[in-house]
Amino acid sequence: MVSSGTDGSGVDMVPTPVKIIIAGGFGAGKTTMVGSVSEIPPLTTEEVLTEASTGVDDLSGVERKHTTTVALDFGRITISPRHVLYLFGTPGQARFWFMWDDLARGAIGTIVLIDTRRLETSFAAIDFFERRKIPFVVAVNCFDNAPRYTPDEIREALVIPDRVPIVMCDARDRDSSKLALIRLVKHAMTVVPATV
Amino acid sequence: MSGDDGWYDEAAGPLVRPYTITSGRTPGEHARLDLSTQVMTLRSEQEPLGLGPEHLAIVQLCRNPVSIAEIAVYVKIPLGVVRVLCGDLIERGLVITRSPTHNPAQAPDLETLQAVLDGLIRY
Numbered sequence: 001m002v003s004s005g006t007d008g009s010g011v012d013m014v015p016t017p018v019k020i021i022i023a024g025g026f027g028a029g030k031t032t033m034v035g036s037v038s039e040i041p042p043l044t045t046e047e048v049l050t051e052a053s054t055g056v057d058d059l060s061g062v063e064r065k066h067t068t069t070v071a072l073d074f075g076r077i078t079i080s081p082r083h084v085l086y087l088f089g090t091p092g093q094a095r096f097w098f099m100w101d102d103l104a105r106g107a108i109g110t111i112v113l114i115d116t117r118r119l120e121t122s123f124a125a126i127d128f129f130e131r132r133k134i135p136f137v138v139a140v141n142c143f144d145n146a147p148r149y150t151p152d153e154i155r156e157a158l159v160i161p162d163r164v165p166i167v168m169c170d171a172r173d174r175d176s177s178k179l180a181l182i183r184l185v186k187h188a189m190t191v192v193p194a195t196v
Numbered sequence: 197m198s199g200d201d202g203w204y205d206e207a208a209g210p211l212v213r214p215y216t217i218t219s220g221r222t223p224g225e226h227a228r229l230d231l232s233t234q235v236m237t238l239r240s241e242q243e244p245l246g247l248g249p250e251h252l253a254i255v256q257l258c259r260n261p262v263s264i265a266e267i268a269v270y271v272k273i274p275l276g277v278v279r280v281l282c283g284d285l286i287e288r289g290l291v292i293t294r295s296p297t298h299n300p301a302q303a304p305d306l307e308t309l310q311a312v313l314d315g316l317i318r319y
Binding site for chain 1 (some may be wrong): 214231232233234236246259263265266268269275276292293294295296297306308309310311312313314315316317319
């Protein structure tokens with residue numbers, strides 16, 4: 001991008017970041033999608049989290065904390081000199097759901113990727129974003145050997161509300177992933193109230 | 197040194213180096229710095245004094261705007277530490293930041309969404 005450099009204000013030179021979350025079950029293709037559509041090779045950073053014991057751990061009887069290192073994949077798309085889009089893949093393992101709140105804060109929306117061979121792994125993600133009123137679309141990642149279903153069949157199987165769009169995609173394909181992002185942004189625009 | 201070194205076991209290992217960099221501080225008020233928050237170094241006439249090598253690495257990296265998550269990758273320090281160090285740089289007026297304007301509790305702003313949509317269609 002060419003910067004004019006004529007604006008004296010430094011703040012105007014800092015683009016506004018925009019976040020989209022790529023969620024879904026383990027192995028649904030989140031990292032693949034981030035990588036196929038990002039303008040940079042996908043990066044991985046590690047967040048060190050302290051996770052309070054859930055109390056399930058009866059063996060010790062002592063309050064314990066576990067330090068968990070969680071890998072986050074992310075990519076970037078420069079939208080314009082004023083906006084830069086970041087794509088963050090949620091950690092796949094269900095035990096990291098507690099950190100999705102941090103990831104989702106400030107996001108314009110979420111793509112929930114689905115693997116039709118493991119539909120049951122998608123429930124947690126759909127439920128999470130549904131409860132938080134975060135705009136999301138369901139993107140069915142069409143794996144080569146996976147059973148093919150119609151969007152209506154997916155909607156019924158996963159009890160996806162009518163207002164949530166379902167798109168078919170190939171997470172390996174840049175244009176296909178881009179179309180899923182476009183669908184999400186269009187959807188996010190429709191859920192905006194007319195007046196604040 | 198305190199005589200109580202009971203905590204100092206293998207589990208504490210990964211924590212030692214990062215929080216030595218931050219002099220033991222953990223992310224406080226700057227924990228709000230989002231993964232996507234853009235950090236940009238302000239031009240200054242002289243080399244700032246009293247900064248650690250990691251501070252300086254961030255100052256150098258952010259001559260063009262860079263996100264918190266990317267700083268962690270390129271400077272090779274954990275995200276929590278990046279937040280503390282960037283907090284120092286903000287307090288000293290060496291960098292400016294811009295965070296996502298979106299607040300899930302409020303309505304998202306249509307202007308931003310339209311800009312993202314247009315950008316994606318061109319992309």
